[in-house]
Amino acid sequence: MLDDRSNRPAESAEQGAGTPTKGILAGTRVLDLSRVVAGPLAGQTLADLGADVIKIERVGEGDDLRTLGPPWVTSPSTELEQSTYFQTVNRGKKSLTLDFAKPEGAEILKGLIRETDVFIENFRTGTLAKYGLGYEDLKAINPRLVYCSITGFGQTGPYSDRSGYDYLVQAMGGQMAVTGLPDGMTGAGPMRVGVPIADITAGNNAVIGILAALLHREKSGTGQHVDIALFDSQVALLLNSLSAWLNSRAPLPRTGNDHPTAVPNGVFAVKDGHILIATFNDREFARLAEVLGHPEWATDTKYQRSRDRLANRKDLTRDMTEALSHHGKKHWMDTINAAKVSCGPINDMEDIERDEQLALRGMFVTLNHPVMGDVKVVGSPLKFSDTPVVYPNAPPLLGENTEAILRERLTLTDAQIEDLRANKII
Structure with missing residues (x-):
């Protein structure tokens, strides 16, 4: 088992941008x-902000996400594999099984709770609550705890009392009802979003709730229970x-790649592929019409008006497609963006990795692990001056920091740790 001493720290946030910082949540x-x-996404965000995050995992198994693959990140020196999915939401943490x-395990957890903030x-x-680890139980140990x-x-x-995964919640929470091709088209029907949008939103909402509760604690001196549901989070996304x-x-229908109310706002064919053009008001449309060579539109x-364009979407799409057909993607992206109208490519993963804007913003970070080697992660979208x-x-690897945490946080001896391991408590 590895301990903290073998877990070499990576550079700070803006890789190579200057002196490492402890982060806004240091301590x-x-x-x-x-x-x-x-x-895990919520925990990772707090770690990005500088918090000391310990990930508690099942003995011998760990987080289900560790084995949810392929594809895998493979150690260059061993045959050890971890899923690429696990890497997306667990950086910056220590692992304790x-x-x-x-x-005995519950008592260890309660011991750690005494000096835990979140x-x-x-x-x-x-x-x-069955194990004496519910909110009321831990609040009695640490009234300042944000749970x-x-x-x-x-x-x-x-x-x-139901379990709920992202896909199910997308269905129940209305996401699939508004996503997909419109009725009458080949392939029409409800469609899930390609990323776990309910999970991601719930994780972000958890961070918002935790930070708000920490701010309240500064004023009141006491913590509280933050209750986040994927279902609530998904429904709140429907806007x-x-x-x-x-x-x-008036239910808004599925419209595929077209916006349900803003027109033009969608995918358009050009000479060498497709681009995305987005307008949200009449002023933007007038500027777009000008650069497309049809100011009379x-x-x-x-x-002329947004509601007019919505009523005549098919005719406008036909006219725009004809105008756009004379030039390729680069020409139109340069021209349309110069007119202060939103326009961009439809990128795949390779395009995103090469994007100069994302590179400049520090959105790709390489972290080194002593066993797994270099691991590439997507950087935090949070930027602070x-x-x-x-x-x-x-x-971390499963249980990578177990011994170090027990020694440092709970001052357990080698003999005590070995006894816990022999009894499969850790």
Whole structure:
């Protein structure tokens, strides 16, 4: 087993940008009992902000995401593999394996809680309370604790005892109803979003809730329970789609690559491929019409107003496609962007890796792990002028820091640690 001493720190946030920083949450201690995506993402974001995050994992198995592959990140010196998915939400953490279902394991966890600021868990509602690790239990040990629960459907309500994964919540939360090709087209029907959008949103909402609770603690001196549900988070994402129904009983239809109300706003064919053009007001459309060689469109009663363009979407698409067909992607992206109208390519993963804007913004970071070697991760989108994010280490191996944490945080002896290991508590 590796310990903290072998876990070499990586450079700070803006790789090569200057003196490493401790991060805005330096000194904040986090215990992350979550698995898969939403909870680990929240823990990783706190680590990026400088918090000291310990990931508590099942003995011998660890986070389910470790084995969710292929593809894999493979150690250059051993045959050890970890899923590329696991790398996306676990950088900056230390890993401690612990069976808290056993009394000895629960006591270790409670010992760590005494000096912990934030506790993150995503077990089914009521599970941790069975082991004396529910919010009320840990609040009694540490009244300043911010306890964040992330579940499919929340701590209350008729669905609170259900499990919930991203795909299910996309379906139940309306995402699939507004995503996909419109009725009448080949392949029409509900469609999931290609990334775990409900998980990601719930993880981000958890960070918002945790930071707000920490701010409240500074004012009040006490922590609280933050209750985040994937279902709530997904429904809150519906924005105009749900508002249209709630206020006008007018459900917005699936429109594929076209925006349901803003026109033109979608994918257009050009001489050598496709580009995305997006306008949201009449002023932008007038500028677009000008550079497409048809300034008269801006005063044409068919296209003059947003509602006119929506009613005549097919005709406008036909006219724009003809105008765009004379030049390729680079010409139109340069020309349309110069007119202050949003326009860009449809990038794949290789294009994104090569994008000069993302490179300049520090969105790709290489972290070194003593066993796994170099691991490439997507950087944090959070940018600060004075306290940039930090990347203290690559995603850890299972239990990599168990012994070091028990020695440093709980001052356990080698004999005590060996006894815990013999009894499969760690």
